[in-house]
Amino acid sequence: MLIFLYGADSYRSQEHLKKLVEKFKKERDPQSLNVHILDCEKIEDKAILEELGNAPFLAEKKLIILKKLLTTAKKGDLQTTLLEKIKNKKISDDNIVIFWEEDLKPKTNVAKELYSLLTKEKFSQEFIPFTGTKLTTWINTLITENNAKISQKALDYLVSNIGNDPWLLNSLIKQLASYKIGEEITVEDIKLFLPEKIDDSIFNLVDAIIAKQKSTIFSMIKEQYRLGKDPLYILAMLTRQIKILLQIRDEFEKNDVLKSDELAKKLGIHPFVIKKSLPLVKHFTKENLLKIYQDLLALDTQIKTGLEDQSLLLDLLVSKLCL
Secondary structure, three states: OEEEEEOOOHHHHHHHHHHHHHHHHHHOOOOOOOEEEEEOOOOOHHHHHHHHHOOOOOOOOEEEEEEOOOOOOOOHHHHHHHHHHHHOOOOOOOEEEEEEOOOOOOOOHHHHHHHHHHHOOOEEEEOOOOOHHHHHHHHHHHHHHOOOEEOHHHHHHHHHHHOOOHHHHHHHHHHHHHHOOOOEEOHHHHHHHOOOOOOHHHHHHHHHHHOOOHHHHHHHHHHHHHOOOOHHHHHHHHHHHHHHHHHHHHHHHHOOOOOHHHHHHHHOOOHHHHHHHHHHHOOOOHHHHHHHHHHHHHHHHHHHHOOOOHHHHHHHHHHHHOO
């Protein structure tokens, strides 16, 4: 039997995979002697093929889960071999093989062909992120499963502020359920636990500046342009982050044993932002950060008052920071 689980909603596909494994263990393999989870990014082709060829141990069936086969680089030979086995029905009937993929974008021809073949299997299921009423219904199901209650306003707030990020929703709802045992969850409760929306790309950009990786920085800026961001937006986000680093650096020079939660409270910055910023601040002196911050402010003024090309000015500043 072949099963194909894939799609952008990796949370739901992962949960479904867990249920299949639990069902197999309960019905066929209570000691878990015949469940094999193989991450194709980490395991050699030979070991994977050997596992597919081995007979079940003291059982009628064996469950083999192949993760990320179609998207892992340098697995063309393995993909070709399995493609032929599936076409010629050479996968042993003793095996239940589950192919699990995250947001699937096969690049090679053989991966695309294997993908096309697997999607035609009887037990192929795509997990598309929920939207609209389906998302609201799913969140309500999570609330019920966690023995919690939520007001309609709070539910609407979750949908509008988190959207279809099931991993974050699941984590947040578990925390809220523990926090509001027997009580209704409100908008105010959610705000206490909801991490500030931060684009990780700004932290990565600062990381690249620290390492003076000019080509990486330009690639990241180019990607932001592709996503519809303009130079002024990138500059504003970078200026904000450098300002936060400057504030943290200043506090550390006064008291280098401050904890992240204490810093967050003192500076009025979300704890999530503090935790993300702490590893970066160690690479700068206060003077370094102040100079960068002043350069960013000067560029902001130049962009807003001048006629020069904005992207060119940003590129020139990046080059200066990498010297």
